[in-house]
Amino acid sequence: MTAGLDPALLSRVRELAGRFPTKRAALLPALWEVQKSSGWISPEALSAVAGALDLAPADAAAVASFYFLFARAPGGAKVIDVCDSFVCLANGGAELLDELCSRLGISAGDTTADGRFTVRRQECLAACHQAPAVQVNLEYRGPITSAEALLAELA
Numbered sequence: 001m002t003a004g005l006d007p008a009l010l011s012r013v014r015e016l017a018g019r020f021p022t023k024r025a026a027l028l029p030a031l032w033e034v035q036k037s038s039g040w041i042s043p044e045a046l047s048a049v050a051g052a053l054d055l056a057p058a059d060a061a062a063v064a065s066f067y068f069l070f071a072r073a074p075g076g077a078k079v080i081d082v083c084d085s086f087v088c089l090a091n092g093g094a095e096l097l098d099e100l101c102s103r104l105g106i107s108a109g110d111t112t113a114d115g116r117f118t119v120r121r122q123e124c125l126a127a128c129h130q131a132p133a134v135q136v137n138l139e140y141r142g143p144i145t146s147a148e149a150l151l152a153e154l155a
């Protein structure tokens with residue numbers, strides 16, 4: 001076993017590497033697999049992916065840190081991403097983010113003390129037609145206009 005990845009996930013990363021003309025080209029989907037599997041990309045998992053793809057760990061880290069939807073720290077059981085870009089701001093995104101944070105007693109980027117929720121401010125989620133756009137554990141939900149209703153649904 002490669003430290004940082006369970007055997008099934010390591011196998012999936014190697015399978016992805018075989019689908020692309022170069023192993024490097026499989027880096028984004030490999031990181032996505034890790035993110036989907038554990039909710040975040042630990043330093044150990046990042047090193048394991050880099051090793052499986054014959055990349056320097058710094059190369060993998062540079063890519064993982066560039067894309068904002070790759071979490072580099074563990075979050076709550078439900079990670080709520082709220083778009084903070086123009087279309088969503090014009091359609092109540094800022095108010096929604098504020099209300100979510102207020103109801104949960106946290107600031108954007110934080111996790112509740114019980115570990116149930118993380119709320120993050122994000123760049124455009126590519127769902128502008130659903131403004132204000134929200135993702136919960138990377139699944140689109142939207143448009144969301146009521147923080148109270150969203151939290152009740154997720155409770």
Ligand code: FES
Pocket residue numbers: 083084085086087088089123124125126127128129131132133
């Ligand atoms: S501006 Fe919010 S999803 Fe694009």
